[in-house]
Amino acid sequence: MKVPLLDLKPQYQQLKNEILEVTEEIYESQYFILGPRVAALEEDIARYCRCSHAVGVSSGTDALLISLMAAGIEPGDRVLTSPYTFFATAGAVARIGARSVFADIDPDTYNIDPASVKQVLSKMAPSERASVKAMIPVHLYGQCADMAPLLEIAEEENLFVIEDAAQAIGSEYRGTRAGAMGHTGCFSFFPSKNLGAFGDGGVVTTNSETLYEELKILRVHGSEPKYYHSTIGGNFRLDALQAAVVSGKLKYLDDWTAGRQRNAEVYRQLFRDAGLEAHVTLPLERENRHIYNQFVIRVSSGRDDLRQFLSDAGIATEIYYPVPLHLQECFKDLGYRKGDFPVAEHAAETSIALPIYPELTDDQQGYVVEKIKDFYA
Numbered sequence: 001m002k003v004p005l006l007d008l009k010p011q012y013q014q015l016k017n018e019i020l021e022v023t024e025e026i027y028e029s030q031y032f033i034l035g036p037r038v039a040a041l042e043e044d045i046a047r048y049c050r051c052s053h054a055v056g057v058s059s060g061t062d063a064l065l066i067s068l069m070a071a072g073i074e075p076g077d078r079v080l081t082s083p084y085t086f087f088a089t090a091g092a093v094a095r096i097g098a099r100s101v102f103a104d105i106d107p108d109t110y111n112i113d114p115a116s117v118k119q120v121l122s123k124m125a126p127s128e129r130a131s132v133k134a135m136i137p138v139h140l141y142g143q144c145a146d147m148a149p150l151l152e153i154a155e156e157e158n159l160f161v162i163e164d165a166a167q168a169i170g171s172e173y174r175g176t177r178a179g180a181m182g183h184t185g186c187f188s189f190f191p192s193k194n195l196g197a198f199g200d201g202g203v204v205t206t207n208s209e210t211l212y213e214e215l216k217i218l219r220v221h222g223s224e225p226k227y228y229h230s231t232i233g234g235n236f237r238l239d240a241l242q243a244a245v246v247s248g249k250l251k252y253l254d255d256w257t258a259g260r261q262r263n264a265e266v267y268r269q270l271f272r273d274a275g276l277e278a279h280v281t282l283p284l285e286r287e288n289r290h291i292y293n294q295f296v297i298r299v300s301s302g303r304d305d306l307r308q309f310l311s312d313a314g315i316a317t318e319i320y321y322p323v324p325l326h327l328q329e330c331f332k333d334l335g336y337r338k339g340d341f342p343v344a345e346h347a348a349e350t351s352i353a354l355p356i357y358p359e360l361t362d363d364q365q366g367y368v369v370e371k372i373k374d375f376y377a
């Protein structure tokens with residue numbers, strides 16, 4: 001049996017006719033960049049995330065970059081974030097000329113641990129601590145970071161908060177949606193995210209009128225009015241075709257999310273029945289709406305051999321992420337060493353993501369768990 005990590009073709013079949021219709025309209029109009037399609041998507045996203053505004057941008061990475069620009073982060077400033085995330089989180093910080101300051105993660109949720117953040121801050125020299133200007137909590141795998149204590153720290157330290165919600169559209173923390181808790185929220189429409197475009201795209205959400213206006217200006221090279229620049233932005237525009245595709249898909253997102261949540265339950269039942277407790281730790285659902293962009297388990301031993309074994313059986317898996325960011329070669333100059341964040345390092349060595357996409361069948365899931373059982377037998 002073949003079990004891919006993700007199969008987007010069933011979604012496309014579901015939507016094909018409506019998408020072909022709007023894309024044809026866009027071809028006929030020859031209006032490709034920003035415009036009414038992007039504005040309509042922004043309204044839909046703001047409503048969906050239950051916040052005041054949304055600004056469509058070119059990618060999730062650019063959503064982070066433009067947020068850091070809007071926050072006024074400058075070379076030499078420091079930004080607190082997780083070492084256990086996709087590269088873009090800290091990549092955006094470095095591209096501004098700022099320095100990432102990492103704190104360890106919570107072993108149960110893989111999200112940044114507020115206690116570790118406090119400890120890191122308390123160990124900094126006063127001048128260093130004063131240079132920490134922002135925090136980027138990442139809602140990894142589709143579950144929100146522990147925002148209440150993080151926002152409390154941000155308040156005390158006067159930090160700008162950028163939620164990296166690229167994997168977490170529709171996820172909730174104590175009833176509030178991802179992207180509605182920080183100063184800005186950053187989302188990605190990369191095809192493998194829960195709400196994917198037919199290419200790159202992203203969006204920034206905010207509840208601040210001032211930031212909303214600033215983000216729109218930064219998105220077009222800081223131009224306001226046209227061809228007059230009081231600030232330097234970039235080309236962070238979203239195009240109409242991607243906006244139309246994402247708008248078309250948004251109607252189905254809650255159904256797809258329900259499918260992912262159902263699959264997570266199916267896995268939990270299958271793993272319970274398989275009696276694999278000694279070998280497999282299932283993801284903990286701590287916050288109220290986990291949207292399962294990924295279903296990541298942790299294994300007691302032989303992670304890489306297990307992955308090969310599953311691959312030989314036709315089951316695709318992935319490691320998110322094999323190298324924590326503090327150990328990436330390009331961040332050597334940040335001065336971190338192996339052992340600095342043991343929880344993140346351990347997660348990088350023992351975690352493995354299983355297929356969880358909505359259209360996955362019970363048979364496929366049964367086969368995945370059976371093969372894992374075979375491996376440990």
Ligand SMILES: *Cc1c(COP(=O)(O)O)cnc(C)c1O
Nearest residue numbers: 059060061086088166167188190
């Ligand atoms: C995907 C992702 C991004 C980047 O989004 P792109 O649209 O690929 O640029 C940033 N952060 C996290 C946590 C992601 O998963």
